[in-house]
Amino acid sequence: MATFDFSLIQDDLQRVEHKLHELAAVDFPPLAGILGQLLKSGGKRLRPALVLLSADFYGATRDETISIAAAVETLHTATLVHDDLIDNSLLRRGNPTLNTNWPSGVVVLVGDYLFGKSAELASRARSIDMGELFARTVATICDGEVRSMLNGSPWAITREQYDYRIYAKTASLFATCTEAGAIVAGAPEGERALLREYGRSLGMAFQITDDILDFVGNEKTLGKPVGSDLRQGTVTLPALCYFESHPDDPALRELSSGAVREDAFDDLIDRIRASGAIAAAYKDAHRFSLQAKEALSTLPQGRARRVLLDLADFVVDRRT
């Protein structure tokens, strides 16, 4: 299994961690408690790492780079806070979600607060391009989410709609991370576009793999029932591939009519797992992973590039 090694940026990741701790250290204990729980809960810090690694091609880390890395993690956290509220999720990274302990009004406002703070951190780079990039990213993420939610026939999703949804949900922020790293470090225009393309493809591969793991992972490592996306009404790539190759499966009609019993879901999920749909979905994930690596081919060789190449393998090869 592929691994990746963040030792190259370990000190800088520590500085990001410190910046997130500072953000949580407000002078109002109830808010400080909530922010501490959200911002210090670890996680992979994949998005800050993408900022730092992309900037690493172009010299020593600037203070502004650390602010941007903290900004993307804060933005990501803001979206998770609202997502967990909307999905009524109870656990996140093994901890109770904010919405299990607080009224929804608090959760809405804490999410908004984090959106505001992420914009403030991003503005510290004092770059017009960075400001535009951040604003566009927030707008894209929200556009994708609101369209998914308002879609009246979620079972009839097309491949284009799926691609847009995962771009908006995941890949747009990955692309912003790598482009932001390039901007803050002063990369030439062409390399900035290549790093953005790397981030976008990496994000697509990452999200497709997430969607596959929801079907093939086991309940223990997933921390949720197998096929929970489908059970909750979200059609992802494995289901899409399955229905494309099995247009006559009666489940499709049952889903459209909204009359699916829990054990029918169990059977359908088994059929999807046993079909070629998982392999077909993995083919797509690998295609995006390859695109990500190709985007790096003309970038300066060195440790940052090696880590990013490894990461493109890791995101599809991981088991959790």
Place this chain on the structure above:
Amino acid sequence: MATFDFSLIQDDLQRVEHKLHELAAVDFPPLAGILGQLLKSGGKRLRPALVLLSADFYGATRDETISIAAAVETLHTATLVHDDLIDNSLLRRGNPTLNTNWPSGVVVLVGDYLFGKSAELASRARSIDMGELFARTVATICDGEVRSMLNGSPWAITREQYDYRIYAKTASLFATCTEAGAIVAGAPEGERALLREYGRSLGMAFQITDDILDFVGNEKTLGKPVGSDLRQGTVTLPALCYFESHPDDPALRELSSGAVREDAFDDLIDRIRASGAIAAAYKDAHRFSLQAKEALSTLPQGRARRVLLDLADFVVDRRT
């Protein structure tokens, strides 16, 4: 009663209106319907007017000025969408609120969407200062809201806490409107600070007057019961002034213990209305109105200044 005349900026306000219509015209009917309802519902457009009037001191209106004016209205709308959800409000400007017709998840996401779009509109000015100003404003508004909501003893609010709350809730955005107009039109540094000070003081006067009208307005023009802030647990300036001058009123102890019956509220609200608290609160509103006017004293004379001076009278003299 003071009036104000927006004819000076009527054409530009039309352009702002057009920009808001464009924002609502997305290619996805359910979302377009929601955005249309929110963005075309009129309202006073006071915040866009502040941007336009502040910019008017420094020459012809630029396209960027229109974008900024639309951005502040969109940001204001985003906060109203989340506020109405949190307060479970049923009506806004005489129309049913979004949360009366849609599940809370949609309302959260539509608010987020509008935050994102307002940031995108603001970034069109391609100004570092504007980006920082916008980000800071969103952070301030959310900081004030989340602190209010998490405050465990709302009845024990101090004057400083009240001032911060209304600054964060209202005056910070007013100040941003006038400062943003100055930035986008290229005002000299000193005049930019004066216009910001005008906006801040105007916003404080505006919000204090709103809080007074909640006590002295009549139920019909208010569209809600007299004293509804207090009934919902929000202590505003009239109540604060009353409790300062009547520290032995038994209601204070009852409120703290949370055991107040509806008719006890009626009596308390009558006592506040009959006391000198309303006059004391108006004294403060007028003080801020005067500060706003003083901030304009060294700015170029002309129609824009006259309208802003009138506006400073209007916000305290209005009856609704």
